[in-house]
Structure formats: structure tokens, C-alpha cells
Amino acid sequence: MSFFNKYKSIFLITVSTILYFIFAYFLERTAFGTLLFLWVSLFSCFYFLIKSKDINFSTLVGLTILFRFVFLFAIPNLSQDFYRFIWDGRMILEGLNPYLSLPETFIQQGLNPIAETANLFNGMGEMNASHYTNYPPINQLCFLITALFASKSIFGSVVVLRILIILADIGILYFGKKLLERLHLPIKNIFWYVLNPFIIIEMTGNLHFEPVMLFFLIWAFYKLHQQKWIFAAILIACSISVKLIPLLFLPLFYQWFIKNTASWFSGIKKLAFFYFIIFTTTIILFLPFYSTEFIDNYSNSVGLWFGKFEFNASFYYIFRKIGYLITGYNEIAIIGKITPFLTIGFLLIITFFRKNDTLPQLITASLFGLCFYYFTATTVHPWYLATPLILSVFTKYRFPLIWSFIMILSYQAYANLPWKENLWFIGLEYFILYAFLIYEVKPISKRYNKVK
Template structure:
């Protein structure tokens, strides 16, 4: 026992490495029981490591990088989106605009514009290949870099993209630590994100580019804390140009600029310039891909999330069942239009009626706004939680950490052939989440945000 206590951190690190290796190289997403066992085991190690006050920041940083490097040569096993990433990157390398064409069209015409086109199309699946790409320009730049280095090897492209994601997480660690210092919060809070098995598996392991988006978002918030609003606007635009979700935060800056300035008119001018800087930068980043068809193709592809797709939803599934009692079909077409309206109403309420004069208050509003959207959405892929997780490290709320743990229950759907969700497990996931959320946000006594 004394030996374990003395060397517990090393033992837990080695156990975690073995578990990550098993997850990366020996596990399929159809093996739900194995997934669940590895997931629970890794989270157990994660929580024990975080509770060890003797571990230095440097040690936790080293093992966070080590755990990610375990996945370096692994093919993603919980998602097939990376095949489309490689397709888009190689399209750009060949001088073709990925926003204007469908992979399906090329394959049906026996036209193979890129290397390994058939293999990539089979990997991404008919559903992905029959829709226009919805990945913004800086995300496309990451895909292009992978194609630039390895245009003939799928595993080579995977390695390049994974290195980019790992570097982005290191950037999050760097600016996240600096932001926590400026907010006078414990710097080790950043490891709630950096060491989280969900982040390592879903993002590094399965090549979702949330870390690149979050790198720019955290850097933007850090520069805003320094009152460098022009640079903050450019960085926020870069974040939006990886994933669109930070667009949701733009109205929340109102009080930071307007009510945070002694001269309201001067503050309002800064607010307008900040928004114009952000929007204009996004426009410039999209400009190399511009054509008359881009806007219609892109908006149609993004709109599919509200009109067609359903996965791991909570309130939407309840509303859908109620709707079936009255109409009996196609509830997503109706409810999908209501969700953005409800989200915007909640966003405006936080914008004008909640204090957002400090960065701490602003981050809490970002967290609550995005949580509202995810609670209502028709499609809640696990990797979306990463944004909640990084925002939560600058707050007293930890429900995003719980969600990152229980979200594994949604993967039971892939154990069925054909694919089918177990609504009892989805109910369990959200029952645990909402119970903790209500306790933490509405019941638990919490310190006042500065």
C-alpha cells in the first residue's frame, strides 16, 4: 500500500497509457461494453490524478502530451468524418473548390479528381458524400496542410491533422493558463480540459477540430481581458472560421463594451468596430472560396442540422414525442425552426439583463448560452461538449465535466445494426446531467462573479 501511495501518479500514468493504447488500436465503436469499460477506467485515473495536489503543472502537462501521442498512428475509430476532411484538403490541393461539388457526383460519374477518391468516399459514407461541405476556411486550411504533406496516404494525412490538433491543445494550455492567472483563478483548472479523456479521445483520437477553434477563442478572450479589442475581434473571427459556433457569442459583448465604458457612446463605437472587425475578417477568410453558388450550398448544408439530423438530443426528443401525438410525422421540420428562435431569445435575455461587464461574467454567459442551445438542439454530437468544457474552467460550474463523462452512453447506438439509439440510455445521460446542472446552477450556494 505504501508503495502504491508513493508511486501512485506514475502507476496511474502507465495504466492510462495502456488504456489509451487499447482504445486507439484495438477498439471499434460497435463494441459498446468495451468502450464503456475503457471510458470509466480512464475517467477514474483522470479524477485521481487531478485530486493529487502534489503533482506539478509541468508533470500534468507532460502526461497530457504523452496521452495524445499514444494516438499518433491510430485510425479514428469513433468517427468517419476524417475521410471528408482528407477529401476536401486534396480538392483544394488540386485547385478545386470543395464548397461547390459533391463527392457523390464525382464517384457516380467515375471521375476521380483526387488520389484515393474511391477509398475516401467509401470511408466517409453516402450520407456525408451526398452533402456539400460545411467546414469553414481555416478548418479547410488544416485539411489542405494535411494534403500538402501527404496527398497519397490516408494514414499520413491522419498523422498531420493529429499533430495540428495536438499543437492547438498546447496553445490552449498556454493561453488558458495565462487567462486563468489574469482572472485570479487556479491555473490547474486548465487540466479539467487538457487531461480529460473525452477531449483526448474525441478530439485528438477522432480528429475533430474543436481544439483549433478553441485555441483562437481562448486567445481572443485573453486579449480582450487585456483590452486589445481589435486583435480579439480578429482572433474571434479565426475561431468562427474553424467552427461557426462562436458566432453565437457576438451579442454577449454588448455590456463589455457599452456598459463597461464611462462614455456610453465611445463604448458603443468600440462595440460596432469590434463586430465589424470580426465579420469582415470572416468574410476575408471565405473570400478565396467565393462563388455565386457558395452561399446557397453552404447555408443549405448548415441548415441540414436543424431540418434532417437527430442524435443524442434531450428536450427535442420530448417535444418530438409530444408532437407525434398530434401529427405523427416529420416533427423535426417544425421543431427545428423553433430551436433557433428559443436560443436567440435566451441569448438576448443574457445580453441585456445579465451582468457581462467582466470577463468572468462574460464567460459564464457564453457557457449558459451554449448550454441552452445544446440542451435544445436536435443533434448533439459528443465532441460539441469541448467548448462547454473549456469555458467551464474559468467558472465555478463543473456540469460540463460530468457531461463529458456520461456522453459515452450515446455511443450505444453504434452497437446496433442498423444504427439505433437506446432512448433509455439517453434518458439516463440527461437525467444525471440535468440533476447536477439544476443543483449546481440553481441550488448550490456560489460566490458572486466579479
């Protein structure tokens, strides 16, 4: 036993490295049993590595980079979105606006606008190829950088995309640690994000660009805490220009400016200028792609997520069942239009009726606002959870950490050809999540009431 304790850390690191290697190069998405075994094993190693007293901060940083580099030369095996990333980047390199054309149109017309047209089209799948791109401009810049370095090789493009995502996660580690220090929170908390197998696999492995968005967002929170809110506004605009999700957080800044300014009027002026910088910067970043068709194409593409797609949903599946019982039809078109208004209503409630004038309170409000949106959304892809996970690092709550573990149950859908969800697995996922959320929130609220 003493021998094992002495070399426990080396054992955990070795096993994790081997498991990541198997995950990256040998796993088939349809092999759900193997996927589940690897996932549970990696999370177990992750937990004991974080809790180990023998491993210092610098070693954990090294492991953060090591585990990501295991995936460096692997083709993603759980997602095919990267083919569209490569397509968009090469379109821009050829001087073509990716927001104005559909990949399937070129195939139907027998045209080859970019290198490896057929391979990219076949790889991205019919759903991706039949819709206009919905990736904002800084995301497109990442795709263009990839095309500049690897315009004729899918494998080379994958490596470049992966390096960009790894660099973004290193940036999150850097500014996340600095922000934790300023908030007087344990700096080791940042590893609940950067060393999390979910983040390593879904972001570095499957090439989802949430880390680039979150890099700008965490940097913005850091600058906001330094009272450098103009720079923070520019960084938030950059975050929005990678993924649109940070738009949800904008109302929550109201109290930060009102309560931390000498007068209500001066606070409102600062808040208005803060919003002006964010929206102006965002518009400027979109300008290179602007055309008369752009707004229609982009809004239609974004709107599809509310009215057409459904995956790993929570309350929406209950609403859908009720709709079937009442009308006999899937009422996604109606429900999908209602749920955004529910989210807006919830955000306004926590904006004006919850105390959000310190940064931890602001981040906590952002966490619950975003989670409310996901709880009512029609589609919750696994990689969406990266944002609640990083926000939770700066709060008392750990339910997103639990969610990052159990979300693997949603991948059972891909064990079927064609894919099909088993709602028992989805029900189990959300039962565990909500049970832990209630368990976690209740004692915290009790402690708050006692202090109050």
C-alpha cells in the same frame, strides 16, 4: 498500503497509457461494453491524477502530450468524418472548390479528381458524401496543409491532422493558463480540459477540429482581458472561420463594451467597430471560395443540422414525441426551425438582463447560452461538448465536466448495425446532467443572493 501510495502516480500514469493504447489501436466502435469499461477506467485515472498532490504542473503538461502521442499513428475508430477532411484538402490542392461539388457526383460519373478517391468515398459514408461540405475556411486551410504533406496517403494525412490538433491543444494549454492567472483562478483548472479523456479521445483520437476553434477563442478572451479588443476581434473571426459556434457569443459582448467605456455612446461605437472587424475578417477569409453557388450550397449544408439530423438530443426528443401525438409525424422540419429562435431569445435575455461586464461573467454567460442551444438542439454530437467544457474552466461551474463523462452513453447507438439510439440511455445521460446542473446552480445562486 504505503507501497501503493508511494507509487500511486506511476501506477495511474502506466495504466492510463496502456488503456489509451488499447482504445486507440484495438477498440471497435460496436463493442459498447469494452468502450464503457475503458472510458470509466480512464476517467477514474484522470480524476486521481488531477487530485494527486505528488504530481506537479510540469508533469501534468508532460502527460497531456504523452497521452495524445499514444494516438499518433492510430486510424480513428469512433468517427469517419476525417475522410471528408482529407477529401476537401486534396480537392483544394487540385485547384477545385470543395464547396461546389459532392463526392458522390464524382463516383457516379466514374471520375477520380484526387488520390484514393474510392477509398475516401467509401470511408466517409453515404451521408457525408451526399452533402456539400460545411467546414469554414480556416478549417479548410488545415485540410489543405494536410494534403500538402500527405497527398497520396490516408495514413499520412491522419498523422498530419492529428499533429495540427495536438498543437492547437498545446496552444489552449498555454493561453488558458495565462488567462487563469490573470483571473486569479487556480492554473490547475486547465487540466480539466486538456487532460480530460473525452478531449484526448474525441479530438486527438477522432480528429475533430474543435481545439483549433477553441485555441483562437481562448486567445481572444486573453487579449480581451488585456484590453486589446481589436486583436481579439480578429481572433474571434478566426475562431468562427474554424467552426461557426462562436457566432452565438457575439450579442453577449454588449455589456463588456458599454460598462467598461466612459460613455454609452463611445461604448456603442467600440462595439460596432468590434463587430465590423469580426464580420469583415470572416468575409475576407471566405472570399477565396466565393462563387454564385457557394452561398446556396453552404447555407443548405448548415441548414441540414436543424431540419434533417437528430442525435443525442434532449428537449427536442420530448418536442418530437408531442409532435407525433398531435400529428402522427416527425415534425423535425418545424421544430428545427423554432429552436434557433428560442436560443436567440435566451441570448438576448442574458445579454440585457444579466450582468456580463467582467470577463468571468461574460464567459459564464457564453457557457449557459451555448448549453441552452445544445439542450434544445436536434443534434448534439459528443465532440460539441468541448466548447462548454473549456468555458467551464474559467467559471464556478463543473456540470460540463460531468457531461463529458456521461456523454459516452450516446455511443450505445453504434452498438447496433445499422446504428439506432436507445432513448433509455439518452434519458439517463440527461437525467444525470440536469440533476447535477440543478444541484450546482442552486447553491451558487443562494450564495450570490446573500452577497447581494
